[in-house]
Amino acid sequence: MFRNILIATCLLLSVISCKKENNLAPFARKVYKKDWMTDLMSKYPDKEIHFSDLCLPGSHDAGMYILRKCTFGANSCNTQTQELDMFHQLGAGYRIFDVRPALVGGEIYAQHATDCGGLGCQGDFLKNIFQMTNEFLTEYNEVVILTFGHFCNISPNDTMFINLVNESLGDKIYRETDFSPNLYDWSLQKVLGKNPKNGKVILVFEEGFSNITENRAKGYFSNNIMIFTGGWSNKFIYSELKEDQLKRYSEYTPSSPQLFQFSYQMTPNEKMAISCALADQSGSVKTLSKQTNTDFPLIIDSLIKNGGISANKIPNVFWLDYGDEWMIEIAQKISKIGIEK
Secondary structure, eight states: OHHHHHHHHHHHOSOOOOOOOOOOOOOOOOOOOSOHHHHHHHHOTTOOOBGGGOOEEEETTTTTTSOBSOOTTOOHHHHOOOSSOHHHHHHTTOOEEEEOEEEETTEEEEEEESSTTSSEEEEEEHHHHHHHHHHHHHHOOOEEEEEEOOOBSSOTTOHHHHHHHHHHHGGGBOOOSSOOSOGGGOBHHHHHOSSOSSOEEEEEESSSOOSOHHHHHHTEEEGGGOEEEEEOOOOSSHHHHHHHHHHHHHTOOOOTTEEEEEEOOOOOOHHHHHHHHTTOGGGSHHHHHHHHHHHHHHHHHHHHHTTSSBTTBOOOEEEESSOOTHHHHHHHHHHHHHHTO
16 A cells, blocks of 8 residues: 555656655653553562553554655655654653664665665664663663564674664563563563563564574564464544454454554555645644544543453554553553453
């Protein structure tokens, strides 16, 4: 869909000004506890808190809060997905991140494009994303999951990429010493340890690393450790997105190793993308996110009230564009229900 959107834009427009880079000023936000996982551990000291008990806010195309090297037809309106930089995304409560590495001109960026070398933009440098993750985990004893996929011009086990990961994240990388198959059964205590000195990051690769003990001991996990149901709707009309996502959740029956994910973001259609190129923001990713993000807390409250979310059934991840600190309240509210079962 994204490919069709940008191709249509390029064919219909003869002149377009690509916004090469945009730094957006932070906006006023409520004050929440940024270490919301550690807060749950403190409130339930006698509980071993498993990831199947938790609800994690997920950042879709996490590195696309700044745009660099846009191709013809791509700009912030149809390509940018986040407003907060990595450190502030972590502070806003995001705990699982969708990162798509691309090697361009000797630098590794996050990328949002139709395909490798296709239409789209580069986001922030991965070194910046990793540095901010390291800084956050030095200050807060939280667990962060970085998922890597859609590699472009570089492979997951390329020396340049692996060195960047190890040198940037160092002792924050979670390396498994006792094999357990799936994230469903892992606990915060298992990852952080009894007396954590800092937070930990779990590195998950959609490609490049097999699910063997040697790789896991180095901190390189295949996506076999995370078995998700639910998923992307590819909708640009909110009522259709809402109906589809709720249907997927209603059909979900919790059982190991499956975790449920709400993919609560809309995808602009071709007309919206063309309007973006003409400086009409009505169909921008940001504008669409205002609909989804305004209604999502109400959806969660309704599910809790009618028993759709209960001690025996919770959503484990919700993916968003343009998330902010209100996500922490949802994450804690749902996680408390899961922990207290």
